[in-house]
Amino acid sequence: MSKFPAERIRNFCIIAHIDHGKSTLADRLLEMTGAIAKTEKNKQVLDKLQVERERGITVKAQTASLFYSHEGEQYLLNLIDTPGHVDFSYEVSRSISACQGVLLIVDANQGIQAQTVANFYLAFEAQLTIIPVINKIDLKNADPERVESQIEKVFDIPREECIRISAKQGTNVEMVLQAVVNRIPPPVASIDDPFKALVFDSNFDHYRGVVANIAVFGGQVRKGDKIMSAHLAKTYEVNELGLLRPDEHPTQKLFAGQVGYIIAGMKDVKEAQIGDTLYLQEQPVKALPGFKPAKAMVFAGMYPMDQSEYPGLRSAIERLTLNDSSVTVQRDSSLALGAGWRLGFLGLLHMEVFNQRLEQEYNASVIVTAPTVPYKAVLSSAKLIKNRRAIQKNMVYIDDQRVMMKYLFPLNEVVVDFYDLLKSLSSGYASFDYENAGYQAADLIKMDILLNGRPVEELTTIVHRERAYPSGKAMCERLKDSIPRQMFEIAVQAAIGSKIIARETIKAFRKNVLAKCYGGDITRKMKLLKRQAEGKKKMRRIGNVEVPKDAFINVLKRKEK
């Protein structure tokens, strides 16, 4: 690719509340600039992961470089599509650091939602140019007038700046491209400076090692150059580099202002830290500011199904955390489950997605324990503090139909199923976002779960004293439903210290899988026994009780989704 002057480069990301149409707009922009063909098959092309396609959500930010001709000049537009769900907002803040502007998409029917507000502030604080785009104007009950009023009121952006589009039908999408060129400033990056690039994302490829996504803030880099990373000060030779269109498109060089990928023989995942600065060996530079580390909100234990799978699972977790640096990892071990890790996530969906990616992309099978939130314990005898429930902080009317409320909540109340509950109570109309407000004193106690008298440490929870009885009862009931009957009776109990507060009994039952097999068809018998053995692999033995691995996470959910 020929050298592209920074004045004709625009770096922007698409941010929005979940389902407001980011990925659909990205598809249209890719089609209109010829990056992908216009076919039915090309839907949500930037959602590459299996988990994204299955769940219909974006979890990873993706980059695509587009060429766009405007008034006789060719522009290079670097687009980053970002996730909408609260649990992945870290991806959004990282993407923003590589951009000068954002397209803030708002659904013409739903209007401003919690994530619209949270993402707006991320962009606003980073002082990026914000282009409001009202999407889905083709919907029967679209009300772009109302949404424009909301944007004016909540974000103080004049309504004239809003672009009304239908990403699905392609209406006015050309106006979005023009606005990107006309309103977003080019990156401030000079080709005459020494090479300096920010690693804003990275991936592990089984064959080529680390593939780092970089934004070039100065100078240029070419294949064969010797580069160093500020973090470890190790030297690497650039093997390959290029643009993401959205697939890798190798080039000879990357220049100031460009966004692309680089492969430089980094074999160890620890070598490509997200937020690191790359520079030429002979031209050291001052490191770029990098990122504030993400703060884990939900913690859970992860263990291999079988201890022999420990090394494999360890490298899978290391590689996946390279791709998702917001996960924190600490080694841990448990009597029942053996050696494993304690992982920190930004939320429950984040945890589920990480688990699913481990299984799908790394073929790793794991046991996940019940999620918990961080507490600070004061070890003193009687310090009883008043219960603190949600406290309302403020309330703003966005218009006559919507109100934005701020509450102070115990995190424990929010992480497990608050989001699902809020959605179902409000028939899907309410949305929410949260940020850490620090620790608060509360009257909490430790509740154990016992199976035939033996405590299952993975299911120990910290609960509010007033909630202990109903929560113990509910956990016992759910465990009763998740543990299949076995050859002996099983007592499921919840206890506070030595006091039992709830109990359920699972009756004895002998499952004879051969019962229906009359006569002597040995191959059929073997098949049935094999299937039973496979089922058993998904179980963990605690004392003499076999517990399905899903039980560890299922018991904490109040309702099935």
Ligand SMILES: Nc1nc2c(ncn2[C@@H]2O[C@H](COP(=O)(O)OP(=O)(O)OP(=O)(O)O)[C@@H](O)[C@H]2O)c(=O)[nH]1
């Ligand atoms: N009617 C209509 N539907 C749209 C339009 N744009 C997107 N949709 C639909 O809205 C749904 C969500 O669109 P996506 O593009 O996946 O939304 P997203 O914002 O990328 O979602 P996340 O990445 O999960 O946050 C899909 O069913 C789209 O087909 C539009 O202009 N009109």
